[in-house]
Amino acid sequence: MIKLKYLPLVFALFLLACKKEQLLNPNQGKAVSLAIKGYVMADTLEFVLNNKVLGQAIDNKFTLNGTLFNAGDKIQIRKKTDSKTIGNIEVAASPFNQVKRIFYDGTTLSNNLELTPVSKPENMGFRLTFSTPFKGFYGGPVDVELFDQYINFDTFEFIYTPVKTFKNITGAFGDFIELPPAEQDHSYVFKVYKAGTKELPYTSMQNVNLSDPENNYGALDFSPGESKLLSISPNGNDGRTEIGDGYSVIDFSADFK
Structure with missing residues (x-):
C-alpha cells in the first residue's frame, strides 16, 4: 500500500509520463490512445505528424514512438523511398483506446480494415x-x-x-x-x-x-x-x-x- 506522503510524487511522475507522450503533438487537445496495425507488402511506410516521423511499418512490423495523440490529429502515411503521401489516418475523439488497421500492396492503401464475423459457424x-x-x-x-x-x-x-x-x-x-x-x-x-x-x-x-x-x-x-x-x-x-x-x-x- 502506498503511503500518503508518497502520493504527490507518484502523481507527479504520472503527469510527466503523460506530458512526454503528448509531445507527439504539442497542440494540446483531447488525449486519445492510438495503435496502428496491419500488413505492408511492399516498400516501407512512415507515419508522420507535424512534419515529424513517428514510426514506420514493413511486413507486419509496426513501430510508433508513442501512443497518445490528440483528437483531430491527421497522421500522414507516406512511402519512405520517395516521401510520397499515400493516405492519412484521422484520430477520432472517441473511444479513448483506438486501433487503425491498414493494408498496402505497393500500389493501393486499404484504411481501417475490420474482420467481419460470419453469420453462421458453418460459413x-x-x-x-x-x-x-x-x-x-x-x-x-x-x-x-x-x-x-x-x-x-x-x-x-x-x-x-x-x-x-x-x-x-x-x-x-x-x-x-x-x-x-x-x-x-x-x-x-x-x-x-x-x-x-x-x-x-x-x-x-x-x-x-x-x-x-x-x-x-x-x-x-x-x-x-x-x-x-x-x-x-x-x-x-x-x-x-x-x-x-x-x-x-x-x-x-x-x-x-
Missing part, C-alpha cells in the same frame, strides 16, 4: 484484393468468378458450375463476402477476368505461359467459421516478367485480429 467470410507486379497486367480492376468444382472419379471429368461473380476487385480489400460450405466431394475454385469481360486481364499473351488459358483456375480453401482477408495474385517466376498456371491466394487476417 466462411472474406474480403478480396487482387494485385500483381506483372508488367503485362492491363492495370484496372478485375472480376473474380467463383465456381463449384466437382470431379467425377469414374470418368475423371471436372465439372464446373458458376456460383457468383465478384466485380471490380482492386488492390484495396472489397466488400465482405460470405459463403456456405460446398457440398460433399465439391470445392470452390475461381477464374480472374478483366473487369466487365471474360478476357484474361493482360495486354497481350506475351510471357503469359498458361497450359490451358480457358481452364486457368485458382483454388479457394474453405475454412468454416473464419473471416479472411484474401489477396489473389497470378503465379509466376518472380511475378514481374512471367505468368504461369493458377493463382496464389494469401490470407492476411492474422495481422488484423
Whole structure:
C-alpha cells in the first residue's frame, strides 16, 4: 500500500509520463490512445505528424514512438523511398483506446480494415484484393468468378458450375463476402477476368505461359467459421516478367485480429 506522503510524487511522475507522450503533438487537445496495425507488402511506410516521423511499418512490423495523440490529429502515411503521401489516418475523439488497421500492396492503401464475423459457424467470410507486379497486367480492376468444382472419379471429368461473380476487385480489400460450405466431394475454385469481360486481364499473351488459358483456375480453401482477408495474385517466376498456371491466394487476417 502506498503511503500518503508518497502520493504527490507518484502523481507527479504520472503527469510527466503523460506530458512526454503528448509531445507527439504539442497542440494540446483531447488525449486519445492510438495503435496502428496491419500488413505492408511492399516498400516501407512512415507515419508522420507535424512534419515529424513517428514510426514506420514493413511486413507486419509496426513501430510508433508513442501512443497518445490528440483528437483531430491527421497522421500522414507516406512511402519512405520517395516521401510520397499515400493516405492519412484521422484520430477520432472517441473511444479513448483506438486501433487503425491498414493494408498496402505497393500500389493501393486499404484504411481501417475490420474482420467481419460470419453469420453462421458453418460459413466462411472474406474480403478480396487482387494485385500483381506483372508488367503485362492491363492495370484496372478485375472480376473474380467463383465456381463449384466437382470431379467425377469414374470418368475423371471436372465439372464446373458458376456460383457468383465478384466485380471490380482492386488492390484495396472489397466488400465482405460470405459463403456456405460446398457440398460433399465439391470445392470452390475461381477464374480472374478483366473487369466487365471474360478476357484474361493482360495486354497481350506475351510471357503469359498458361497450359490451358480457358481452364486457368485458382483454388479457394474453405475454412468454416473464419473471416479472411484474401489477396489473389497470378503465379509466376518472380511475378514481374512471367505468368504461369493458377493463382496464389494469401490470407492476411492474422495481422488484423
